[in-house]
Amino acid sequence: MQAAGSSASPLLCLRGVSRRFGSLCAVDGVDLDVMAGRITGLIGPNGAGKTTLFNLIAGTLAPSAGEIRFEGRRMNGLTPERVFHHGLARTFQVPRPFAQMTVLENLMLAAERQAGERFWNNWIRPGVVAAEERAARDRAFAVLEVCALADKASNLAGELSGGQQKLLELARVLMIEPRLILLDEPGAGVNPALLDTLIERVQRLHRSGIAFLVIEHNMDLVMSVCDPVIVMMQGRVILSGSPDTVRADPRVVDAYLGEVPV
């Protein structure tokens, strides 16, 4: 799916990216381009290296080899926080909210580099801190609206259902105005009604100019929402193309028959 205003140079560019765990090469020489204005799918059997690839892109793991560029800037070696604040955000396969904090507090925590983080600002520039906090709070309420969580602002995050926690994950990353969001299995453990909401909200954000890279096992979801679709097996990208091209490839049929309900 292509939104207006996308450009030809890749938003995210991986060249020769590898990651070893001892003798296992979990990600093995991956070249990959993610274009602006697209919802790109990433599929492959369990153990193919998809989550490891996300961890490399997001700075959670360091690559053993290769280069990762986002908007032309080299990301290798940056901490997850730095990558996040460059506008490249990821959600987790299993949501990790601060369960004992409210939904709103979780979002405030994710807000971009507030002046208040440097504690002396509270004394030297209290006005700036207050203004930034107000701006973050306004943004949090707008983001909650976008993520269909407006009525949950004061609930404890730990009280939310699995699907609502996925929406909170999305809300959390929207606090920093990301240009690319990595979604790890957004459909897993989400009831069908909430999944429809989640997909609809992702498509709405996509139309507003945010690109997505989505790992997902639900093939119907991938094929209806993502274009292009990238296929990984045993640490390598073996195929990338339109949903129709990917669906027709014998290797994909082999890998998915019996594993994914159709």
Ligand SMILES: Nc1ncnc2c1ncn2[C@@H]1O[C@H](COP(=O)(O)OP(=O)(O)O)[C@@H](O)[C@H]1O
């Ligand atoms: N921290 C780790 N230490 C050792 N092996 C790992 C680690 N993380 C992942 N692996 C291994 O790397 C391979 C790819 O895993 P993963 O990226 O989670 O695959 P996927 O998300 O495609 O199911 C698997 O064989 C997995 O056991």
Ligand SMILES: [Mg+2]
């Ligand atoms: Mg995974």
